[in-house]
Amino acid sequence: MIGNNSDGNIGAKDDLVTVPYDAGTDTILGYLRTGYYHVHGRPFVYPTKADDVRLEAAAAAWGTTGTITEVIPASTLMNYNFDLHWINISAIDENATIEIDFYQGASGSETWIGSTRASRTTNQARNGPSRIQVPQIEAGTRISAKLSSSTTNATTCNISFEGHYYHT
């Protein structure tokens, strides 16, 4: 290498990947340290010591006009940037296939960050945790969700999130 850059692409020990992600700007040590916290970062559940958040779909098959319901208020998960890994789905109130969209941002300015699907049949309720994938989220970000259902009813379900901070 030509030059005096002691960091360069390798980086410094306290680097973390930039959030929001900006491709081509992060260092090797940043990716490694972020990867460590992705596996071993301090966990959380939300809501905690409180009831799940109830979602209600639009009364239309796969309607997209259901209410975007706040799950994690702004300025709540404040300590560090965080990640959502699991959604706990329960109390799907009828036999249906459902799809839950997740959003980040202020009310009225939500941007989509991920989705998951689940179903309830006569034999199985499919309650329990589902793995989800979202971008890394800045500390203090508001998280909300919207339900869509295969039926023409205003299907409801309850949800909570499990995730971790990018820190110990």
Added chain:
Amino acid sequence: MADPVIKDIPSGAWTLVAENVTSGFLHIIETQVLKLWQTYRTTGGTAPTDLAEAIQFKGETEEISAGSAIDVYIYAEGGTAQLRVDV
């Protein structure tokens, strides 16, 4: 980053190949030399005059990476060379 530039490196003299840069790559296109040397100066500084602090080129490509702007010099020993400069 600008388009690549082809630089001819004469034998036996330091050639300025990149000026006021912090990153980039130097690729050997052709060489008749036995050795190809590299060094740098803080941008605007006096050009090198000998091989005292020169480092030999490693492989076909050298990366430029500096915390602050530098000028990059190449010395071809024993023949001429041609580099593609990506900065």
